Amino acid sequence: MKNISRRTVDRALIYIRTLEHLIKEKRYLVSSKDLALITGISDVQIRKDISSFGKVGRPRIGYKTAELNKTLKGFVLQENVVHVALFGVGHLGTAILRYPAFNEDNIKLVAAFEKDKSKIGKKINGVRVYPVEMAPKIIKRTHADLGIIAVPASHSQEVADIMVLSGLRGIVNFAPASISVPKSVIVKDIDFTIELLSLFCNSQR
Amino acid sequence: MKNISRRTVDRALIYIRTLEHLIKEKRYLVSSKDLALITGISDVQIRKDISSFGKVGRPRIGYKTAELNKTLKGFVLQENVVHVALFGVGHLGTAILRYPAFNEDNIKLVAAFEKDKSKIGKKINGVRVYPVEMAPKIIKRTHADLGIIAVPASHSQEVADIMVLSGLRGIVNFAPASISVPKSVIVKDIDFTIELLSLFCNSQR
């Protein structure tokens, strides 16, 4: 029930994902050691994370999967559905629109934006594609919280500016270039090239 | 010239990406403060990172972009081309195969693997699609270093097992499920759902 760190929240999301899988398999109990084996996170770390949300485990027995899942979700997600706007409907953008896991998991793609006129007006997996100029209006109307940048690096900054202007509070940036935003907006960069090169460098020792 | 941490290597890759952009714009000099403004990383952090590769900057002047880029690349990449194998040629896998930035950046996709027979034998963006059973043979033949998991979570563990068996030393896992591998193999998880939820949780404070 203490101050919950960013890292703890991120791991909590992994616990939730794991627990939902275990619940589907009709598993009722799980120990921190079991979770450690599945997730690769240390058992002490897991107990420490979980205990920061309250005392829900029982010595000698472990945690009830459903109860623990409910507790964690209550703290980190609070039954919210996250509304997301996508910028860029190229190969990657389309793959994101068709990503199956979003449906179940508290995430709703509310709109997509594109420059290329041949794509505008279409619906992909139920999501309408709009011209970029309409972003501020549509984002406000749909109450989008977060945005995804899936446009080429050469246009990522101008898209980021529109996102900030539209009131989005967080950005996942798939473009291989840094973007500048006010520090009230959180950015998570995912550059496929850097992820691979990082892995390679770190596997070389 | 000291012990270079994992975090420093990751940031070095960002510096390299930024420097190559600056070099393309014919910029010859850059200060740590300039780089800080572009990347969002603090100027002290940047100087500390760079100095761990040697003294290449000049007080009052800054760093020569081309020289710094060469130094960083020399340490972290050593002119290697990273050979990557892709598992899963669905929407995401196809987007990865068509990802434009790989061509320039020391990364070569050497093979793709699929279960679905209708996709096998095709070439996408110059990369041949093979049946999964051929993975160990093809991976050895092509000297692949790393693998990407872009299959559904329900098959991610069996694919991971094949990757380990084939001798891959690092895995980027896009499936929304944890995988178990020997600790000699490094895993980088990228779960779109978790990235978005994490961003949302952390933007709520």
Place this chain on the structure above:
DNA sequence: CAATGTGAAACGCTTCACAGCG
């Protein structure tokens, strides 16, 4: 005994403060 829960120690990373240099 086999599990959770937790203060304290250890560790790694970032920031501070400032020396050095042209």
Place this chain on the structure above:
DNA sequence: CGCTGTGAAGCGTTTCACATTG
């Protein structure tokens, strides 16, 4: 002065060691 380079301090996170519990 304006920049790099760096030892030391500060901070956050993980691990250790162990008390606690049914």
